[in-house]
Amino acid sequence: MPLIVSPDELAQKRIFLILTSAGNIRQQNIDLIREISRQGYHTIVITTNFPYSILTKLYQEEGIDLADVSFIDAVTRNSIGTTENIPGRVRFINNPADLTDLGIAVTEVIRENSGKKVCILYDSISTMLIYLSSPNISKFIHFVTNKLRLMNISGIFLAVEKGLDPMLMSQLSTFADQVIDTE
């Protein structure tokens, strides 16, 4: 099966925007984690779509070693209320719209994993549209991509193709080094 992201470009700490169909986004997430883990990366998954507990279960079923993955989960607390963070494994955010907390979590989890080959997987920009306006999403993604570049870390942003408004799409394309349409 061909690789979604080129190992060379990942090694160059590039930022990718991956467009996929709504029906395929979860599988794309799993395929990417598997692919990145095999290349020796530790992946920090920022999930606004599926809760951490279910993602870990699905990853395990697909044979992904959870030692290679940590999570920032913006779903679980929003759905079921209080949940304690698990140091080194998962950090929960109260609400996907709480960009301040999300920004702090990204910084801290990257710091926790300093010294490792790290890649960020953001799943997904599309779900953020439920909680935030396009301009606010754009500002936040700009903030995250700037941080990744400063810290010399590669990042992969997942979005459902045809779901984003053209203005947001064009801004996101300028933040990313490469836009990959998997459909």
Next chain:
Amino acid sequence: MVQQGPVGRKPAPGMFRSLLQAIVDNSPIPQFVIDSNHKVRYWNRALEKYSGIPAAEMIGSKRQWKAFYHEERPTMADLLIDGAFDRVARLYEGKFSQSALISGAYVATDFFPTLGKNGTWLHFTAALLRDEQGIVIGAVETLEDITDLRQAEDLIAYMTETAMRITHPVGIIRDNLKDAANLARQGKLVPGEIAMLLDTQARNASQIMANMEEFQKAVVEKHQEIPEAYRKFLSG
């Protein structure tokens, strides 16, 4: 059939002046003319009605600014007379351009908070008037009230954003529910996990409803001219 006057006869003295007065006065478009000393020469009826300032008060004065601004400042026509193109750029930054139709004329669109009940959006054109030798003898400024158009554009922008913030998120919920159903059918989820996924989607749906309420409120607040029946619906 249109009656035509005699042709080939030499016009009587002052006839052109009267004709010009009649043309400017009867134009349905608000406009004024100033001479090269910035004094108002014509202030037509449409502008009288629009600004509430009678021509008799303006003719011969340099108070053309009074119709548009709180304090004294040049109008676009004044700036053209003075050749102050740098000031045009400064006073109308991001709001002006050169006319595509008339060489040397400028067009601008701006909001005038003191005009009308809730302010007015005006699209205005100023052009120099020259004599046969090309010497500047004055300037004319015409004004078009585009407030309704701007409000309609705002409304369309609101509706587009609203549509986008409904259709796309509803699609996400649909796809996530389908995905959850598939995982449940494949036996990959325990009841607690299914409940969590359903809770997540219910929370997403609640957020969409909150977004819509916020949009409806904003639309009603911003667009006072929405008919009462729609207003009631939008206000919930």
